[in-house]
Structure formats: structure tokens, C-alpha cells
Amino acid sequence: MDGIELLKNDHKRILDIINELINELTGKVKHTNEESVRQRPRMFGKLRETLIQHLDIEERTFFPKLKAFVDTSILVDECYREHKRIDETLKRIEKLPEETQLDCGDDLLAELERRVQIFVVSEEDWLFPKAKLVLGDAKLEEIFLKMESRRSNRAGMNSPISPGDRF
Secondary structure (H helix, E strand, O other), rough: OOOHHHHHHHHHHHHHHHHHHHHHOOOOOOOOOOHHHHHHHHHHHHHHHHHHHHHHHHHHHHHHHOOHHHHHHHHHEEEEEHHHHHHHHHHHHOOOOOOHHHOOHHHHHHHHHHHHHHHHHHHHHHHHHHHHHHHHHHHHHHHHHHHHHHHHHHHHOOOOOHHHHHH
């Protein structure tokens, strides 16, 4: 596995969590019991942590390597802007009272899904192919190891990352 494969796996996991939340809220998965309602904030917390960890890893281990290349510099700048938009949407959802974050924030959740889809397409269709060309397999393997190390260190800290910690 290399750094790009790891990031693609993250993208899939993030979109799966968002879809699970949307299905829960739109009634495609019908859970109306009290336990299901209590699960929603935890599901959002899982989404938030997975997404922020992913963005953090990209920004600290992947993007800096690509910023130095003319072929990828502009794309990296756009990815940073997309990350910032995602952070802003997360902050708007977090400002809602916890018990209504998802019930009242379904429009915001749809906005978050749209923003994540945009950044996934930007990265997977545009940035990743160029990254493979400019970095090569050996460097991507090295980046993968750094990403895994960062992820392991973050997991051991047991402290959540907030969007404000990154910008």
C-alpha cells in the first residue's frame, strides 16, 4: 500500500459514514427507537474525527511534498481551500445543540457530503495521478509510512482534533 491508496480508503470510509448518517436521517434506515436517537451524536462524532484526522494527515504529510512541484502546486492550493470549506461546515454543525446536530442539521450534513465529494473528486481524479508521476512509488511508500505513524500517534493521544487546530 502507498499513501494514495491509504487516502482513497479514507475517502471511501468517510463517504460511507456520511451515507449512513443521511440514511438514518432520511428514514431509508428506519430506526426510531431511543437507542438509535442516542447513536446519532456518536455517529457524527465518528464522522468528525475520521474526517479531521484524514484532513490533518493530508495537510501535514502529503500536501507539503507536492507543494514543491509546479505540476501539483495549484492543485494542492485548491485542496487546502476545499479542506477549509469542510472545516467551516463542520463548525456550523458543531454549533448546533448536540441533540439537534443531525435532526436540524440535515441540510448542513448534505452540504458536508457535497463538499467531501468535491474534494474526493479533486484529489482522486486530478491530484493523485499527478502525485504518482512527480513523487514515484518509493516516495509514496515513504509517505504512507509517515501517515500511518501520524495516525498511530494521534490514536495514542486520545485527544480529539478540532478544525481550529489545523488552520
